[in-house]
Amino acid sequence: MNLKGSCGCNNVKYTIKNNPLFTQACHCKDCKKSTGSSFVIHTMVLEKDLEVEGDIASIELPTGSGKGVNAYFCIICGVYVFCRYNISTGRVAVRSQTLNNPIQPQAHIFVKDKDPWIEISDKSICYDKMYDREKIWPTESLNRIK
Numbered sequence: 001m002n003l004k005g006s007c008g009c010n011n012v013k014y015t016i017k018n019n020p021l022f023t024q025a026c027h028c029k030d031c032k033k034s035t036g037s038s039f040v041i042h043t044m045v046l047e048k049d050l051e052v053e054g055d056i057a058s059i060e061l062p063t064g065s066g067k068g069v070n071a072y073f074c075i076i077c078g079v080y081v082f083c084r085y086n087i088s089t090g091r092v093a094v095r096s097q098t099l100n101n102p103i104q105p106q107a108h109i110f111v112k113d114k115d116p117w118i119e120i121s122d123k124s125i126c127y128d129k130m131y132d133r134e135k136i137w138p139t140e141s142l143n144r145i146k
């Protein structure tokens, strides 16, 4: 398993040192705004499993929960590489398309806000808003966040 990624200019490089917990696409309005596109793909990992090198800065952005999220981006090219939701301590969400080998989403969330021209072929992994993590995440991942 070799999960490496980088920003657009290669100043920031990172390695995910253990299996990711879960990968999901989010179609909510906040994620659209921050990507400038129709959805984001987040690969959730334990904070201790993410090793980052290079000059990175962060800024707090609002979220639907009201708790906020800290976005981490390359200070040179500005690419937003990962974030830490204040609601979920000990975990970070890596932006999957910054991985050298991006990961396919295991779920799509906030599909209620999905752009009408986006078609998802597997409807079984679509959720109007959020899913119940206890029912959806693999047991191994659930055990690791306890």
Ligand SMILES: [Zn+2]
Pocket: 007, 008, 009, 010, 011, 012, 074, 075, 076, 077, 078, 079
């Ligand atoms: Zn960069």
Ligand SMILES: [Zn+2]
Pocket: 026, 027, 028, 029, 030, 031, 032, 110
């Ligand atoms: Zn979202």
